[in-house]
Amino acid sequence: MNQPKVIFSQWDKAARLAALRRAIHALEGGPAASEPLAFGDPLIDRPLGGGLARGALHEIAATSPLAAAPLGFALALVARASGPLVLVLHEPAAAEDGAPYGPGLDAFGVTPERLLLVRVRRAEQVLWAMEEALRLAALAAVIGEIRGNARAIDLVATRRLALAACKSHVPAFLLRAGARPGAIAAATRWAIGPAPSADALGPGPPRLEARLLRNRSGALGAWILEWSPHAYRFRAVATLSQPVAAAASDRPAATAARRRAG
Amino acid sequence: MPLADARAMHPGLKVAEEDAHADHALLANICDWCLRWTPLAALDPPDGIFLDISGCAHLFGGEQGLIADVLQRCDGLGLHARAAIAATPGAAWAMARFGTEIGTIVAPEGQEAAIAPFPLAALRLEAETVAALATVGLKLVSDILDLPRAPLAARFGAGLLRQLDRALDLLEEPVSPLLPVAPYVAERSFPEPIARLEDVEHVTLALARRLSPMLEHKALGARRLELALFRTDGAVKRVAAGASRPLRDPDKIAGLFAERFMALGDELDPGFGFDLVRLSALVTEAAPPVALRLGETAEEEDLARLVDRLGARLGLQRVQRIVAGDAWIPEQAAAALPAHCTAPDPAGWNAARAMIDAEVPMARPLRLLERPEPIDAMAEVPDGPPVRFRWRRALHQVIHAEGPERIAPAWWSAGPKPTRDYYRVEDEAGQRYWLYREGLYQRETAHPRWFLHGLFA
Numbered sequence: 055m056n057q058p059k060v061i062f063s064q065w066d067k068a069a070r071l072a073a074l075r076r077a078i079h080a081l082e083g084g085p086a087a088s089e090p091l092a093f094g095d096p097l098i099d100r101p102l103g104g105g106l107a108r109g110a111l112h113e114i115a116a117t118s119p120l121a122a123a124p125l126g127f128a129l130a131l132v133a134r135a136s137g138p139l140v141l142v143l144h145e146p147a148a149a150e151d152g153a154p155y156g157p158g159l160d161a162f163g164v165t166p167e168r169l170l171l172v173r174v175r176r177a178e179q180v181l182w183a184m185e186e187a188l189r190l191a192a193l194a195a196v197i198g199e200i201r202g203n204a205r206a207i208d209l210v211a212t213r214r215l216a217l218a219a220c221k222s223h224v225p226a227f228l229l230r231a232g233a234r235p236g237a238i239a240a241a242t243r244w245a246i247g248p249a250p251s252a253d254a255l256g257p258g259p260p261r262l263e264a265r266l267l268r269n270r271s272g273a274l275g276a277w278i279l280e281w282s283p284h285a286y287r288f289r290a291v292a293t294l295s296q297p298v299a300a301a302a303s304d305r306p307a308a309t310a311a312r313r314r315a316g
Numbered sequence: 317m318p319l320a321d322a323r324a325m326h327p328g329l330k331v332a333e334e335d336a337h338a339d340h341a342l343l344a345n346i347c348d349w350c351l352r353w354t355p356l357a358a359l360d361p362p363d364g365i366f367l368d369i370s371g372c373a374h375l376f377g378g379e380q381g382l383i384a385d386v387l388q389r390c391d392g393l394g395l396h397a398r399a400a401i402a403a404t405p406g407a408a409w410a411m412a413r414f415g416t417e418i419g420t421i422v423a424p425e426g427q428e429a430a431i432a433p434f435p436l437a438a439l440r441l442e443a444e445t446v447a448a449l450a451t452v453g454l455k456l457v458s459d460i461l462d463l464p465r466a467p468l469a470a471r472f473g474a475g476l477l478r479q480l481d482r483a484l485d486l487l488e489e490p491v492s493p494l495l496p497v498a499p500y501v502a503e504r505s506f507p508e509p510i511a512r513l514e515d516v517e518h519v520t521l522a523l524a525r526r527l528s529p530m531l532e533h534k535a536l537g538a539r540r541l542e543l544a545l546f547r548t549d550g551a552v553k554r555v556a557a558g559a560s561r562p563l564r565d566p567d568k569i570a571g572l573f574a575e576r577f578m579a580l581g582d583e584l585d586p587g588f589g590f591d592l593v594r595l596s597a598l599v600t601e602a603a604p605p606v607a608l609r610l611g612e613t614a615e616e617e618d619l620a621r622l623v624d625r626l627g628a629r630l631g632l633q634r635v636q637r638i639v640a641g642d643a644w645i646p647e648q649a650a651a652a653l654p655a656h657c658t659a660p661d662p663a664g665w666n667a668a669r670a671m672i673d674a675e676v677p678m679a680r681p682l683r684l685l686e687r688p689e690p691i692d693a694m695a696e697v698p699d700g701p702p703v704r705f706r707w708r709r710a711l712h713q714v715i716h717a718e719g720p721e722r723i724a725p726a727w728w729s730a731g732p733k734p735t736r737d738y739y740r741v742e743d744e745a746g747q748r749y750w751l752y753r754e755g756l757y758q759r760e761t762a763h764p765r766w767f768l769h770g771l772f773a
Contacts, residue, residue: 126773155684156638156650167660192615250746256718257742260773
């Protein structure tokens, strides 16, 4: 009988220690509420002044057609914060990329019982539900995901979100996929995409390319980040050189055509 | 009379086909509207409605006032109604149909005298029984009142005596109400109908303030509430709201309905206004009076209120919590259940974690597609990992692959479900996917099919 060859990478072996590390993490407790959301690596935390601001709106755009990496980026940043997480999911996003998966969240370092999932049909309902959730100061974060261009997402609507986040001191993340970038009242704007694993043996731990395109209060930059679900921290594997313009891979063909025509 | 004869007599006659379905729907609507007088209203097809007015009449100025109100409001809706009040449904039924006046009240113990002069059909008998009685000369109720019971029952069946006894209050007659009666109700009627949304919200708060002490007295909280809005034109609008934990705070109840009104928008059409509003607690649950909650519980309370608020606007099914399912099949290993009836389940996840950590330390994707999508995959060997695959019309080159993790369906599950071999693969862009091959090569199938099931961060 032909036995299939099983290859497990280093990362999977480490998972056996996960339960123990989780217990240690629970004993240590999360970071204080006033501290910024730290990445866990001075290479990226130092230029950002300790991490991302808590009571603010952060925009995360997907650079690839699929939006798994942006969700992972947002979840990783709030994995250490204590309290429930509210995730508002636009139905088109769930249909395209799938819904957050319990065991997968658990493997990623976010305990699924913390999550409150809100599924809505229209883009403006994502903003409304996020604003409602942002009134609760006890939340770890409010994450909303919108797929496609939506007229509802403008400066005024996102300004309301930013104010609500500032008032309750809860971080808010707005994930966008398959959309043209527009004016948004966000403190930072990130472009996130997947990054190839370095491990020659097989797919390694979650790795992503993070480009900070806009930052109201600090430096910009681009990094390759590797997330360790067991240590609850990012590691900046490489610092990328700054691109002259934003990566255009997520823009629909129409934009390019218009530029040619113009 | 045949239609042709009728047409010969009245050439301009309008003819309409009988539509039993529409008639029944109209009757049901009227019955719904009748709930303004009593919570116990029952349909009596094809053309009747029973109202159990025990303990309700005094609210409308006694039985006289009630019957006048019923007839006047029916007239206002353009309905020609006949009404009767009696101690038994049978006597009231007979009086409403065979009495000389439109609205009659039969005195208690007066049923026998009242229905005696009516034909036997007034007892709600089968047509054959009435015909059989007529052949022996028994035509009126008074004809059978004094006859010996045993021969009557032997000849015409027990149904005849049962109906007679029911009409005379010798036998209890159950009436099944249209809707179950809510145990806790507060209502308010208005001489001048209200139509503005703010007024409706204000009234909801006032009603919630009256409902709250009733619930508090019994140490209960409402899990499901219903607001019935009776429109002046006879339509009844019902707005339901659910709470994720027992609720009796008037402001929270009113807030819940305010969200429902926002979600309904124009659907809550007040027309010419509502003249009666009723708030009922349909489902209640024990809620011991706790004055102060400390620490975490206050946060839980806030979260529950958020669930209710979002649920009221978006639909309770759309606010979900992810709970662990005790299964290896990926789509059954977790389920998103409505948060208002699900508590956070750390124990379930701890069990799932123990299972995964102890047996196979295998990664699970961050996002799972709603259903596995078929892909065209190329593998070097039939039971090896894929080399490249085509998904959603794009070709992906596999750079890294890990696996397989073999997941077989539970042996007790019905139907032939093939074994799955899951692989974690990474394409040239660095995107990581969760793929599986369905069916073991040569053991279960000669041509295994490939599916894409999830995405890793």
